[in-house]
Amino acid sequence: MQSTATNLLTALNRAPIVAEIPANNSAAHIATLTAGIRAGNEDAFRTFHQLYFDRLYQFLLVVARGKEDEARDALQETLLRVIRYPRKFDNEEAFWNWLKVVARNAARDAGRKRHRYLNLLQKFALHSETHFPNAPTNPSLGDLLEESLEELPADDRQLIEAKYLEGASVRELAANTGLTEKAVESLLLRLRQRIREFILKKLRAK
Amino acid sequence: MNHRDHEKLLKEILPPEDMADYRKSSLEYGLAGLRRERRRRHIVRFSAVAVVLLGLSLGILFS
Numbered sequence: 598m599q600s601t602a603t604n605l606l607t608a609l610n611r612a613p614i615v616a617e618i619p620a621n622n623s624a625a626h627i628a629t630l631t632a633g634i635r636a637g638n639e640d641a642f643r644t645f646h647q648l649y650f651d652r653l654y655q656f657l658l659v660v661a662r663g664k665e666d667e668a669r670d671a672l673q674e675t676l677l678r679v680i681r682y683p684r685k686f687d688n689e690e691a692f693w694n695w696l697k698v699v700a701r702n703a704a705r706d707a708g709r710k711r712h713r714y715l716n717l718l719q720k721f722a723l724h725s726e727t728h729f730p731n732a733p734t735n736p737s738l739g740d741l742l743e744e745s746l747e748e749l750p751a752d753d754r755q756l757i758e759a760k761y762l763e764g765a766s767v768r769e770l771a772a773n774t775g776l777t778e779k780a781v782e783s784l785l786l787r788l789r790q791r792i793r794e795f796i797l798k799k800l801r802a803k
Numbered sequence: 804m805n806h807r808d809h810e811k812l813l814k815e816i817l818p819p820e821d822m823a824d825y826r827k828s829s830l831e832y833g834l835a836g837l838r839r840e841r842r843r844r845h846i847v848r849f850s851a852v853a854v855v856l857l858g859l860s861l862g863i864l865f866s
Contacts, residue, residue, distance in 0.1 A: 637841040639834055646830050651814050658817065669825065676833040680840050742809055742816075761815045762808045792816045 627689045635683035642680070652693075653700055659738055660704045663800025671704035678703055738796065745795040753788055760785055 630648075633641025653672055661667035678699050686692035746754055756774070759765040767785075771778045 637837055637844070639837060642833060642837050643830065646833055650826055650829065651818070655813060655817060673829060673832055676829065677836050680833065680836045738813060738817075739806075739809060742813060757812070761812050789816050796817065 624688050627692055628685065628687050631683065631685045631692060634679065635685055645679070646676070649696065653696065655738065656697060657700055657704055658797075659800065660701055663797040665797070667704070667707065671700065671707050674703035674707060675700040741796045741799050742792070744799070745792045748795060749788065749791070753784075756781075756784065757788055757792075 630641055630645055634645055650672075653675060654668060657668040657671045657675070658665065661671060675696070679696070682699075684695065686695065746757070749757070752774075756770060759770060759773075760767075765773075767778050767781050770776075770781045774781065776784070
């Protein structure tokens, strides 16, 4: 179990996402993609957005310690910085490392702005404990995912795994569990919300 | 479960309910930024050429 968490960290933080990039040649694809963004090509930006949106969001959610609004603002700022200061890369790992630096800086700058604003508010005797901490160096989404899954009853966990990892359809799950399809959908929604809340709560508490 | 499975699961679980709307607006926002940046670069290039031409014209005029 621990090793899967470690693997997730690797996936989020270090490993290239070769499998998500068209299989022709990832290095060539990254070179074309980054050159396209640099040239202001909209299709290149669309592809970049499609490939990296989720990954950047997850990364920033950890950096912002589960504060979704801050992660969203930082993501928008990251996209603008990628457009404003584009660079050409020949391999995915270097590109992702650069993106992480850009994203972290965007989050930190937003945090500083917020911090200055809060200081100003405090001068006027308004109280706020909100602050933007420095980005953690080791995202722990993997551990939290593992923890949240362990919290679930075995049946629920199996249902989540069957649906999202094994790719079972709602109809198949309904047949296996003896529930109606609607009940399975509703149960999956509740379970997703439960896991998500668990992860965000833990991130905010850190 | 391997790390790619986890990634898949996190993708399903972490995004909030309105993620599709947010993703769409984020793309539009990015594309608008891209167009702005392209316009800015055109203006910078055009201005640089204009300044050079103006300098040359003035040089020729007063030489």
